[in-house]
Amino acid sequence: xxxxxxxxxxxxxxxxxxxxxxxxxxxxxxxxxxxxxxxxxxxxxxxxxxxxxxxxxxxxxxxxxxxxxxxxxxxxxxxxxxxxxxxxxxxxxxxxxxxxxxxxxxxxxxxxxxxxxxxxxxxxxxxxxxxxxxxxxxxxxxxxxxxxxxxxxxxxxxxxxxxxxxxxxxxxxxxxxxxxxxxxxxxxxxxxxxxxxxxxxxxxxxxxxxxxxxxxxxxxxxxxxxxxxxxxxxxxxxxxxxxxxxxxxxxxxxxxxxxxxxxxxxxxxxxxxxxxxxxxxxxxxxxxxxxxxxxxxxxxxxxxxxxxxxxxxxxxxxxxxxxxxxxxxxxxxxxxxxxxxxxxxxxxxxxxxxxxxxxxxxxxxxxxxxxxxxxxxxxxxxxxxxxxxxxxxxxxxxxxxxxxxxxxxxxxxxxxxxxxxxxxxxxxxxxxxxxxxxxxxxxxxxxxxxxxxxxxxxxxxxxxxxxxxxxxxxxxxxxxxxxxxxxxxxxx
Numbered sequence: 001x002x003x004x005x006x007x008x009x010x011x012x013x014x015x016x017x018x019x020x021x022x023x024x025x026x027x028x029x030x031x032x033x034x035x036x037x038x039x040x041x042x043x044x045x046x047x048x049x050x051x052x053x054x055x056x057x058x059x060x061x062x063x064x065x066x067x068x069x070x071x072x073x074x075x076x077x078x079x080x081x082x083x084x085x086x087x088x089x090x091x092x093x094x095x096x097x098x099x100x101x102x103x104x105x106x107x108x109x110x111x112x113x114x115x116x117x118x119x120x121x122x123x124x125x126x127x128x129x130x131x132x133x134x135x136x137x138x139x140x141x142x143x144x145x146x147x148x149x150x151x152x153x154x155x156x157x158x159x160x161x162x163x164x165x166x167x168x169x170x171x172x173x174x175x176x177x178x179x180x181x182x183x184x185x186x187x188x189x190x191x192x193x194x195x196x197x198x199x200x201x202x203x204x205x206x207x208x209x210x211x212x213x214x215x216x217x218x219x220x221x222x223x224x225x226x227x228x229x230x231x232x233x234x235x236x237x238x239x240x241x242x243x244x245x246x247x248x249x250x251x252x253x254x255x256x257x258x259x260x261x262x263x264x265x266x267x268x269x270x271x272x273x274x275x276x277x278x279x280x281x282x283x284x285x286x287x288x289x290x291x292x293x294x295x296x297x298x299x300x301x302x303x304x305x306x307x308x309x310x311x312x313x314x315x316x317x318x319x320x321x322x323x324x325x326x327x328x329x330x331x332x333x334x335x336x337x338x339x340x341x342x343x344x345x346x347x348x349x350x351x352x353x354x355x356x357x358x359x360x361x362x363x364x365x366x367x368x369x370x371x372x373x374x375x376x377x378x379x380x381x382x383x384x385x386x387x388x389x390x391x392x393x394x395x396x397x398x399x400x401x402x403x404x405x406x407x408x409x410x411x412x413x414x415x416x417x418x419x420x421x422x423x424x425x426x427x428x429x430x431x432x433x434x435x436x437x438x439x440x441x442x443x444x445x446x447x448x449x450x451x452x453x454x455x456x457x458x459x460x461x462x463x464x465x466x467x468x469x470x471x472x473x474x475x476x477x478x479x480x481x482x483x484x485x486x487x488x489x490x491x492x
Contacts, residue, residue, distance in 0.1 A: 019086065021116065104352060137171060180316070256322070397479070422444075427460070
């Protein structure tokens with residue numbers, strides 16, 4: 001009982017730490033293009049009474065219902081809009097508890113610790129997009145899957161499995177990669193016959209779980225069975241996603257793109273497993289060809305089912321994301337989250353099964369990696385929260401956009417009836433930042449100053465629109481990594 005209470009206390013402390021790291025100075029990084037678009041979708045969902053899912057967006061409805069629930073309570077602040085991702089990132093810390101019965105407390109605590117302080121997980125928990133919610137559901141799904149086969153007598157595990165799978169599918173179409181990797185991991189851990197036997201022995205629970213799965217999945221896509229077109233869009237999403245993944249060359253990057261980012265920010269997630277694998281290989285060769293007896297560490301690792309499961313899951317998922325040419329930085333957390341489980345499992349095996357020297361060395365590795373992770377988290381979430389030097393930052397909004405909005409707000413204090421023209425092609429997330437005076441805002445791509453100056457008090461135009469007039473003052477702003485602008489203020 002005392003051990004359980006201590007574990008609960010440590011997990012609670014880590015949850016608080018995880019929340020603080022994800023919410024501290026949350027407005028330090030401006031909204032990204034996609035965050036602005038998601039805010040627009042949130043408002044559309046409120047206006048219509050449901051989220052009108054389109055396969056062309058290929059991001060499922062669940063996140064928007066979840067985010068709007070939070071938004072209704074907390075409003076439209078940057079903290080409120082990003083809170084769903086913060087909550088998802090914090091909930092991820094609880095996932096290892098699912099397998100605590102078979103994997104032990106040390107594994108759970110190390111996993112929760114690095115989930116809490118991972119620089120990549122913190123960065124994307126401070127981001128109002130789908131990915132953190134998706135990754136949290138992925139980890140819960142994977143660990144529930146393992147638990148279901150390991151404890152086939154606990155038939156309720158299949159119910160949880162069905163629920164997490166339905167929520168995962170209704171969050172994002174990359175569920176295909178996740179489920180494929182998890183299934184391969186399960187086959188490596190248990191073999192196909194064990195999985196089939198579990199299915200055969202739970203035919204009744206399988207039927208109930210399938211009904212739950214279909215009900216939740218169809219219910220989310222059809223807005224509570226009120227919008228039949230949502231189901232049609234659901235079935236069209238996969239072909240559209242596959243097509244875009246092979247045709248959107250602007251997002252194509254090399255195979256090693258994610259590995260380079262991980263090496264720069266969380267290298268221990270790669271180095272520790274690789275060093276252990278190298279040692280295992282050496283130990284195997286020495287014991288096999290010289291001492292003619294079993295290599296103790298090698299056999300311990302090879303015979304551990306959960307380690308096989310996590311290893312194949314991590315390798316497969318990283319390989320698939322590497323081979324898919326379409327790459328964006330937020331997809332990296334699909335890999336680092338599973339790598340943390342692998343990292344924690346390896347260290348927990350060393351701590352639990354070997355002598356005092358190995359235990360001390362393993363705890364030292366945990367301590368050093370904790371310090372490195374905290375430093376990296378500070379560097380890439382606070383000190384360099386966005387921009388070209390941050391490997392997680394991608395075509396990001398510049399600080400210039402925020403300065404421009406502040407200047408427009410100050411201008412409108414003197415001229416409250418002044419209308420604003422947004423005439424640049426790449427303007428997201430501007431609609432979020434001008435929401436308080438949106439009735440005075442008009443949008444027109446590639447607008448020309450000469451044809452618009454009579455209607456507006458402020459004109460946001462592309463940098464190439466170089467217009468001079470004594471009745472206007474002009475200021476330069478860099479709005480994002482891909483958009484520069486001249487903004488014209490009418491002098492009255």
